[in-house]
Amino acid sequence: MATPERPPRWDEQLQRRLARGEETALGELYDQLAPMVHGLAGRILADQAAAAQLTREIFAHVWEHPEDFDPAQGTLRSWLGALTHRRAVERLRARRAAERVPGGDLRGLAAETRAEAETRTEAEIRAVATAARVQYVVDSLPQPLRETIAVTYYDGRTYRETARLLGISEQAAKQRMRLGLELLATELAEERARQDEAGDGET
Structure with a gap:
């Protein structure tokens, strides 16, 4: 006797609708998960304007590339959380690097001191990212x-x-x-x- 196929999950159905170009699917996804994406981005970036911009970019990416989500690897919420986390950390690293270079803060330092400063910055970024990831998981x-x-x-x-x-x-x-x-x-x-x-x- 054949085993009946399980009905597709909500996020699988949504992915198919996005692939067909249904704008209502994007609206539903945004209503469901934008608060999570914005909250996670905000905790990492500590900048609401930057978090809002990143949120828009994340959902634009999903709209343009719905095939990037693999339902076999987990839920759409988890995938969006990982994507948001990765891009927010990249954004934070870029911001920290930009804050150092224009003023020349590190140019006049010895190589060892420069390396120490970069290591400290990376440690701070990891701490912020970890705290945000913990809060994101607790919220779920x-x-x-x-x-x-x-x-x-x-x-x-x-x-x-x-x-x-x-x-x-x-x-x-x-x-x-x-x-x-x-x-x-x-x-x-x-x-x-x-x-x-x-x-x-x-x-």
């Missing part, structure tokens, strides 16, 4: 897990305080936190792998 978790992490981890509360605030048992708070952190670790590992693969695929 189910709401009960997301709010438990927010109250317990970000607000620095005990499990007892979290349980009281959320109206759940202390044991439930611990279970949610453990599951949330496990999912966070898994998602971050997968996100890093996707970004590494995307980076390797670029020319």
Whole structure:
């Protein structure tokens, strides 16, 4: 007996519509995922105007190249997140480089000092990018897990305080936190792998 084919996912259907040039598909995609793209870009770039510009560029890229998304590799949301992250980091690196060169801040420094400054800048960029990636993944978790992490981890509360605030048992708070952190670790590992693969695929 033949196994019935599974219905295409929402993002697979959307990709097909984009490939046919349906502008309504782009509108639906923008309504669904523009807040995520803009938020991630904004956290990395710390510049709302630059984040808005990058958001427009990301959706223009999807409109022009819907075939770049491979549903077999994950969801459209994850792909857009990885694309946004990579381009925002590239934009941040370019901005930092431009901030150094015009004033000649590094030209008069010894080679060792110049290398140290560049290493420090790269470390700062990686720290910003990592923090943004963590927040992006936390935002994608189910709401009960997301709010438990927010109250317990970000607000620095005990499990007892979290349980009281959320109206759940202390044991439930611990279970949610453990599951949330496990999912966070898994998602971050997968996100890093996707970004590494995307980076390797670029020319």
